[in-house]
């Protein structure tokens with residue numbers, strides 16, 4: 203159920219983000235979702251891509267520091283309060299959301315949100331119990 | 346094993362008396378025979394007999410590398426040429442060679458010191474010394490050679506190079522003591538592996554490694570790969586050659602300086618002030634028994650510290666720690682002396698970091714600023730900002746603690762630090778020149 207996310211260390215200087223997208227594009231890798239967390243000195247780019255292995259290969263070859271993390275893709279009903287209901291049920295169980303970001307593409311009527319939990323397995327179990335739809339990894343990579 | 350039971354174990358108070366006596370004799374000798382020293386003493390208003398104790402040495406002016414170059418080739422010799430039995434020279438990385446001379450008695454002193462050195466490392470009569478230091482103008486080869494003979498050991502003057510042949514000779518002649526640079530020892534280990542020679546099948550038991558800086562990590566690697574004890578030797582041709590100081594195999598915690606022949610001091614490289622035992626600074630040597638080429642308060646530019654606690658081996662002579670840098674590399678940041686090598690040790694102490702760093706100095710108003718750029722490796726990288734921020738803070742804290750200087754850490758991409766000719770540029774000083 204978990205989705206593999208790629209993270210890349212970037213210095214805060216112009217052109218680095220563009221360099222990553224160019225490399226992936228040239229390598230035939232599609233970016234499904236992307237978010238950049240940045241500080242004054244550096245940034246961490248997080249990506250969900252169509253082909254993780256290929257993306258890692260291309261980026262490492264270009265000298266980037268890359269890591270992979272397991273995240274969870276959750277289908278969030280596209281209506282007011284859809285997200286807060288999910289966050290509430292996790293908060294009650296003491297699960298921390300380290301960060302989250304949304305997919306541009308929808309899955310039917312639902313929005314797709316990527317969650318990075320401190321305890322992903324426990325989070326998945328809780329979400330299931332609350333009837334929240336979790337998206338399969340293959341489906342996410344192809345979205 | 347011990348070459349000189351009496352002198353190497355002399356109580357430090359007796360040693361100080363002996364040093365003072367020998368120092369006065371040396372000062373009288375250079376004052377009467379070397380115009381350079383005569384003039385320096387006159388300018389400083391100093392007479393050899395003013396030196397009552399070893400502590401008085403701080404009244405004497407320093408000699409530095411440039412003084413030696415200025416008197417190329419024989420200008421600082423303290424005996425007529427017909428008394429000089431041998432010449433050695435070291436080629437500096439920049440400029441002229443430094444030329445040194447030895448009388449027959451000097452060569453004998455040196456042999457005695459090298460015999461002590463070999464004994465200190467555990468060698469004795471009956472040992473076979475495989476001497477892979479270079480023979481020639483460089484002091485390494487001949488220095489070890491005479492010492493091994495003096496000790497009563499057998500010496501194989503193999504010199505450097507032809508590694509496969511060296512390994513064959515190690516197998517066939519049964520060398521028990523290896524003398525070479527630490528990097529050549531690792532090279533030997535590598536070639537042995539290629540040749541499928543098992544190092545534990547050799548008779549080697551100890552290696553005496555020097556002539557270049559090396560680390561504790563390298564010691565472990567050499568000991569493991571060659572299945573021997575590895576000890577450090579220190580020397581420089583200006584002072585004598587190899588055999589100025591030697592690490593004992595029992596302690597492996599710094600090299601004993603043979604203080605009945607050399608007075609060692611640690612000074613602040615900036616102010617020239619003498620520093621107490623335990624503090625890091627520039628190592629300064631005065632020879633007190635040499636005839637042909639005495640040096641007085643010679644600044645080695647090597648950064649280390651001295652430890653005068655009696656060693657586990659029982660020797661009373663001070664131990665110098667590994668040389669961790671050159672005084673030429675020293676930075677003064679807000680009045681604090683900082684060596685790039687210190688920052689490097691801090692980084693090496695953090696799991697997963699590589700010693701790829703750059704120090705960027707700048708001035709903000711009246712204040713010096715230090716930015717330490719550190720490359721982010723995969724081992725320390727995280728997808729979470731807080732983890733990387735925590736890493737940066739940890740490095741800042743460790744540097745503050747170890748180097749007594751406040752810095753700002755900037756995490757950079759791998760290869761983000763300029764490398765020139767394969768070597769990283771460690772320091773970028775953007776501070777305006779006064």
Ligand SMILES: [Zn+2]
Pocket residue numbers: 592593595596601656657658659660
């Ligand atoms: Zn000792």
